[in-house]
C-alpha cells in the first residue's frame with residue numbers, strides 16, 4: 111500500500127464530465143489499495159475570468175481581496191470532485207487551504223508555503239477517506255487567504271507530497287509529459303522519459319509553463335519524484351528526478367521560450383563605482399525582479415546598460431529608471447516590449463563545448479539577430495525579436511537533434 115498524491119490541472123477538471131473522469135481515476139488508485147490525496151486546480155479558464163473581473167473593478171486591486179477572489183475557483187472543484195466520489199460510494203472530504211492549514215508567508219498573489227499540518231489528513235486517511243485539497247491557496251496564519259502565484263497548484267501538490275512523505279506525486283495535465291519543447295508550438299517535439307530537477311528548474315524558469323517553478327524547487331529540496339502525465343490516457347509520462355549518469359550524455363535536453371519580458375536600456379550612464387546599485391536597488395525595493403543585465407564597455411567615462419524585467423512590471427520600471435536617469439545625469443532611456451527569450455537547456459553542456467556557438471550559428475542562418483545573451487552551466491539564453499520566436503524554437507529544436515523523426519532514425 112502506497113500513499114499517492116495526484117494533482118489535476120484546469121483542463122482535466124474543465125467540465126463536469128472531466129471531473130467524473132478524474133473521479134474514476136482517483137477511485138481506481140484507491141481500489142488498488144492506496145491512500146490517495148488529490149489536489150485540484152480551478153476549472154480551465156476560471157482563474158483568468160476572476161483575474162479579469164478584479165482588473166475590471168480596479169487597476170491595482172487590493173491584494174488581500176484579490177486572493178479572496180481568485181482562490182474561489184478551487185473551492186468549486188474540490189466540492190464537485192468530493193461529491194462525485196461520494197456518489198460513487200467512496201468516502202471523500204474536501205479541504206480549503208486554511209482548513210488544513212497550509213500556512214504561507216504574507217506575500218499575497220505570490221505567497222510561499224511555510225508549513226503544512228498533516229494531522230487532519232492523516233486521521234482521515236486512516237479512516238479510509240479520499241482527501242481532496244484545493245490547490246493554489248493557503249493562509250497567512252492570521253486568518254487571511256493567500257495564493258501561490260499562477261500555476262500554483264503544482265506547488266501545492268509537491269508540498270503536500272513532501273509533507274506527507276508520499277510515495278509518488280503525479281501531476282495530471284493535458285499533455286502526456288514534459289516534452290523537448292512546447293508540443294503545441296513544435297509538433298515534432300519529443301516526450302522526455304526522465305529529466306533532472308536542475309534541467310526542469312531551468313525549463314520552468316525560462317518559460318516552459320508545464321510546471322510552476324516553485325514546485326520543482328520543492329521537489330528538488332525534498333527529493334520528491336514527480337511524475338508528469340496525462341489525465342486523458344494511461345501512457346507513462348515524464349519522471350522529474352535526481353540527475354543520473356545517463357542524463358549527462360544528452361547535450362541539449364530541451365528548449366524553452368518566454369515572451370513575458372521587456373527590455374529597458376539606459377544610455378550614457380556615468381561609469382563609477384556604485385552606479386549599478388544606484389540603478390537596480392530602487393527596482394528591487396519596488397519588488398521588480400531583473401533578469402538579464404548587460405553593461406557595455408565604458409567609453410569616455412560613460413556606459414550603456416540594458417536589462418530585462420517582467421512585462422507586467424515594465425511600465426513601473428521605466429518610470430523608476432527615467433527618474434534615476436535624470437538624477438545621475440544619464441543621456442536617456444528606451445524600452446521594448448517586443449522581445450522574446452529563447453533558451454537551450456541541458457546538463458550535458460557542463461561537459462561539452464560548442465553548444466553556444468551552434469545556437470548562435472543556427473539563429474544567424476535564419477537572419478535572426480541576437481540582442482542579448484546570458485549563460486549558466488546548463489543553459490544558454492538569447493533575447494531576440496518576438497516575431498521570430500516560433501522560427502527560432504523550431505530551428506534550434508532541429509539543430510540539436512531533438513526532432514521526433516531524427517531520434518527514431520538513430
Ligand code: ADP
Pocket residue numbers: 118119120121122151261282283284285287288289290291292293294317318319320321364
Ligand atoms: P494544467 O492546467 O494541467 O496545470 P498547464 O496549461 O499549466 O496545465 O500546463 C500544460 C501545458 O504546458 C501544455 O498544454 C503545454 O502547452 C505547455 N508546455 C509548455 N512547455 C512544455 C513542455 N516542454 N512540455 C510539455 N508541455 C509544455
Ligand code: ASP
Pocket residue numbers: 119120151152157158183245246259260261262263264
Ligand atoms: N487555478 C490557478 C491558475 O490558473 C492555479 C493552477 O491552475 O495551478 O493559475
Ligand code: MG
Pocket residue numbers: 119261264319320321322
Ligand atoms: Mg499548470
